[in-house]
Amino acid sequence: MSHQTLNAQKTYLVTGAAGFIGFYLSKKLLEQGCKVIGIDNVNDYYDVKLKHTRLDLLKPYEQFTFIEGDIADKEKIMDLFATHAPDIVVNLAAQAGVRYSIENPDVYMQSNVIGFYNILEACRHYPVDHLVYASSSSVYGANKKVPFEETDFVDNPVSLYASTKKSNELMAHTYSHLYKIPATGLRFFTVYGPMGRPDMAYFGFANKYFAGEPIKIFNNGDLENDLYRDFTYIDDIVEGIERLLSTAPEGDVQHKVFNIGNNNPEKLMTFINTLEKCLGNALGKEIEFEKVFEPIKPGDVPATYASTDQLQKAVGFKPQTTIEEGLQQFANWYVDYYGVK
Structure with a gap:
C-alpha cells in the first residue's frame, strides 16, 4: 500500500x-x-x-x-x-x-x-x-x-x-x-463526539439527565465484570x-x-463517570446521573x-484523543446546541 x-x-x-x-x-x-x-x-x-x-x-x-x-x-x-x-x-x-x-x-x-x-x-x-x-x-x-x-x-x-x-x-x-x-x-x-448519533448510549445518557430521567445501564450492576468498549x-x-x-x-x-x-477499551462505568464530569464542567456545576442497572441486552457483547x-x-x-478530551468536546457542544446551560 x-x-x-x-x-x-x-x-x-x-x-x-x-x-x-x-x-x-x-x-x-x-x-x-x-x-x-x-x-x-x-x-x-x-x-x-x-x-x-x-x-x-x-x-x-x-x-x-x-x-x-x-x-x-x-x-x-x-x-x-x-x-x-x-x-x-x-x-x-x-x-x-x-x-x-x-x-x-x-x-x-x-x-x-x-x-x-x-x-x-x-x-x-x-x-x-x-x-x-x-x-x-x-x-x-x-x-x-x-x-x-x-x-x-x-x-x-x-x-x-x-x-x-x-x-x-x-x-x-x-x-x-x-x-x-x-x-x-x-x-x-x-x-x-459532537453532533454524534442520538441513538448512541453517551448521547442518550445526556438526554436522560436533562429530561430528569434515570439512565439504564445494561451490565447487571456488576462493576467488577463491567462491559468494555473501545470508544x-x-x-x-x-x-x-x-x-x-x-x-x-x-x-x-x-x-x-x-x-x-x-x-484502548474503557469500562462502561468509567466512561459514564467521565461524561458526568464533562457535562458538569460544561454546566459549571457538579452533576450525577440517576442510574438503574439492568441485565445485558440481546445482541450486546461484553467487550x-x-x-x-x-x-x-x-x-x-x-x-x-482521550475520552476526557473527547467527551468534553461533546459536552460543550451538547450544552450549547440544546441550550441547556
Missing part, C-alpha cells in the same frame, strides 16, 4: 453525507479543496433536525453537491455515477444500530445489503480508484479473544445488523476479485479514513479490511476492543 496525500483534483462520493461520520469526512475533504458529492436519504431513524444542521454546515462549500436520495434506489445511483463520475467512493450510508435491527429488519436489508450491492454495481460499470466502505466491530459477535484482530473468525454474528456488515465484506471481496475494484472495509469501534473520537476516525483514501490496496487481492478503533496494528502498519494511524 502506497500512501499519498489527498488529491484535490479527484471527485469524492460520500454516501450518508448527512450522517455523523459522513458529515465530518465531507467537511474535512471540502476544507482541503476536494470536490465532494454527498448523498443521503435523510431518514428519521433519529432527529432529522441534527442531520439538517450538519448539511447546513456543508452547503456553503462551493465544491459540495448534495443529492437527497437512497442508495437502495439503483437507478438513482447509476445516474449519479454516470453524471458525476466519482474517482473515490466512501460508502457510509447504512441503517445503523444493533438493537433497532431486531425491531425493524427490513430497512437493514434495503440499505445495508441492496444499497451496498448498488454501490458495487456502480463501481463495476463506472470504475473508481478506490471504494472505502463502513463495516462494523459488531462482526466479531461474541468473540471472547481480545483484542479483536482482522484475521479472527467472524462467522457468528449475534445481530442482523452485524450480519449485514459481514455480508458487505463478502460482497466487496467478490466484486474486488471479479472486477478488480480496489476496496477497503473499515470495522468501526464505537465512534463518538473512538470522531476526529481520529476521520484522520484514519483520510489516510486510507489515498492508499488503495494493490497487488493480487485488492480488498482489505481494517479495524479502526482506539485500541469490544480493536487491535489497530494493521491500520498502523498500512498508514501510520494511531488515535490520540
Whole structure:
C-alpha cells in the first residue's frame, strides 16, 4: 500500500453525507479543496433536525453537491455515477444500530445489503480508484479473544445488523476479485463526539439527565465484570479514513479490511463517570446521573476492543484523543446546541 496525500483534483462520493461520520469526512475533504458529492436519504431513524444542521454546515462549500436520495434506489445511483463520475467512493450510508435491527429488519436489508450491492454495481460499470466502505466491530459477535484482530473468525454474528456488515465484506471481496475494484472495509469501534448519533448510549445518557430521567445501564450492576468498549473520537476516525483514501490496496487481492478503533477499551462505568464530569464542567456545576442497572441486552457483547496494528502498519494511524478530551468536546457542544446551560 502506497500512501499519498489527498488529491484535490479527484471527485469524492460520500454516501450518508448527512450522517455523523459522513458529515465530518465531507467537511474535512471540502476544507482541503476536494470536490465532494454527498448523498443521503435523510431518514428519521433519529432527529432529522441534527442531520439538517450538519448539511447546513456543508452547503456553503462551493465544491459540495448534495443529492437527497437512497442508495437502495439503483437507478438513482447509476445516474449519479454516470453524471458525476466519482474517482473515490466512501460508502457510509447504512441503517445503523444493533438493537433497532431486531425491531425493524427490513430497512437493514434495503440499505445495508441492496444499497451496498448498488454501490458495487456502480463501481463495476463506472470504475473508481478506490471504494472505502463502513463495516462494523459488531462482526466479531461474541468473540471472547481480545483484542479483536482482522484475521479472527467472524462467522457468528449475534445481530442482523452485524450480519449485514459481514455480508458487505463478502460482497466487496467478490466484486474486488471479479472486477478488480480496489476496496477497503473499515470495522468501526464505537465512534463518538459532537453532533454524534442520538441513538448512541453517551448521547442518550445526556438526554436522560436533562429530561430528569434515570439512565439504564445494561451490565447487571456488576462493576467488577463491567462491559468494555473501545470508544473512538470522531476526529481520529476521520484522520484514519483520510489516510486510507489515498492508499488503495494493490497487488493480487485488492480488498482489505481494517479495524479502526482506539485500541484502548474503557469500562462502561468509567466512561459514564467521565461524561458526568464533562457535562458538569460544561454546566459549571457538579452533576450525577440517576442510574438503574439492568441485565445485558440481546445482541450486546461484553467487550469490544480493536487491535489497530494493521491500520498502523498500512498508514501510520494511531488515535490520540482521550475520552476526557473527547467527551468534553461533546459536552460543550451538547450544552450549547440544546441550550441547556
